[in-house]
Amino acid sequence: DAGVTQSPTHLIKTRGQQVTLRCSPKSGHDTVSWYQQALGQGPQFIFQYYEEEERQRGNFPDRFSGHQFPNYSSELNVNALLLGDSALYLCASSSPGHPDTEAFFGQGTRLTVV
Amino acid sequence: QQQVKQSPQSLIVQKGGISIINCAYENTAFDYFPWYQQFPGKGPALLIAIRPDVSEKKEGRFTISFNKSAKQFSLHIMDSQPGDSATYFCAATSGGSYIPTFGRGTSLIVHP
Numbered sequence: 001d002a003g004v005t006q007s008p009t010h011l012i013k014t015r016g017q018q019v020t021l022r023c024s025p026k027s028g029h030d031t032v033s034w035y036q037q038a039l040g041q042g043p044q045f046i047f048q049y050y051e052e053e054e055r056q057r058g059n060f061p062d063r064f065s066g067h068q069f070p071n072y073s074s075e076l077n078v079n080a081l082l083l084g085d086s087a088l089y090l091c092a093s094s095s096p097g098h099p100d101t102e103a104f105f106g107q108g109t110r111l112t113v114v
Numbered sequence: 115q116q117q118v119k120q121s122p123q124s125l126i127v128q129k130g131g132i133s134i135i136n137c138a139y140e141n142t143a144f145d146y147f148p149w150y151q152q153f154p155g156k157g158p159a160l161l162i163a164i165r166p167d168v169s170e171k172k173e174g175r176f177t178i179s180f181n182k183s184a185k186q187f188s189l190h191i192m193d194s195q196p197g198d199s200a201t202y203f204c205a206a207t208s209g210g211s212y213i214p215t216f217g218r219g220t221s222l223i224v225h226p
Contacts, residue, residue: 004157031212033212033213040218040219041218041219042120042203042205042216042217042218042219043158043203043214043216044216045213045214045215048213056213090157090158092157094212102148102160102163102212103160103212103213103214104160105150105157105158105159106157107155107156107157108156108157
């Protein structure tokens with residue numbers, strides 16, 4: 001079991017550009033959540049996808065959008081990048097249909113906006 | 115607004131010592147309190163978790179103490195080892211959402 005996999009691992013973008021990050025959930029999981037972790041901070045919830053729909057959303061602007069595919073993999077898109085978007089972006093998968101499961105995190109994508 | 119407050123921000127202990135990290139929460143709807151361990155370059159990994167119907171949970175060298183009336187919980191790492199050096203996050207969830215609200219983290223360094 002490969003666990004949660006994210007790509008790419010590192011990315012450098014210029015302010016104003018757009019970026020797409022990708023996540024494959026742990027086998028058997030159908031729900032994907034995205035988090036932003038700024039340096040020295042805890043992860044902040046961006047949104048969660050289930051059955052290809054955005055189910056919950058945190059306090060992030062519309063520049064942050066996502067998508068979930070029929071195979072449960074997911075993408076995070078960020079438009080009009082700002083310097084403050086530089087962070088580690090984490091994907092977590094879970095399966096709420098199973099009690100007492102928890103969120104498994106990927107290793108993250110380190111985004112640097114210059 | 116920080117819904118889960120964590121302290122200290124950093125902690126240095128000697129090998130064999132006890133590491134203690136404290137957290138407090140405000141939202142009484144929280145009903146699941148996990149702790150995550152994060153090594154550099156890795157995502158957080160679930161370490162141990164507790165529900166508010168018990169006051170303590172122990173797994174090996176790791177113990178969570180929970181005080182529902184005070185809305186506080188803490189992680190104790192007994193016999194701390196250099197391999198425990200990592201950042202620890204307390205978190206809280208509600209309603210089976212499995213969307214943790216994280217504290218700001220504690221950087222633990224265990225000296226040999």
